[in-house]
Amino acid sequence: MANIKSAKKRVLTQEKQRVRNAKAKAHYKKALKDFALAEADNDVAKAEESFKLAQKTLMKASSKNVIHKNSAARNVSRLEKRLNNLKSDK
Template identity: 35%
Template sequence: MANTPQSKKRARQLERRTAINKARRSRIRTFLRKVEEAIASGDIEAAREALRVAQPELMRGVTKGIVHKNTAARKISRLAGRVNALASA
């Protein structure tokens, strides 16, 4: 348990940051899920639009420290590949 005033303050700050990070992570996952659902439904235009909207959201997670840069790049690359494969099929 936090005893000093500084450690108590840090504990409060940690709770606040955790809640914010959790909300941001959830928001990113929602955008990614929308892309996945559009791909699964086979709707090319919806998939492209969902990916276009999800990309900046995922990169915002990188700048906020929620997601690693390479992880975000990998996810975007794989989703883009799947959307393009859907378009070419």
């Protein structure tokens, strides 16, 4: 643990950021898993709903600088491609 007052503040701030980032990562990872499950079940309606949630959580995480904005956009693009393939198969 730090001895200097300003360093102690920085450690507390970093811990808050770590917790916030972990929560955001857990949210978007769960959303991605839900989409994958819907895709595996060939459930288009559930997949569309899961896609919207996944897109929202990824973009929110990128706006909070949890993940890079291009990484979020790439993941959304890939999800959308998988959703369109699922729709065309039906």
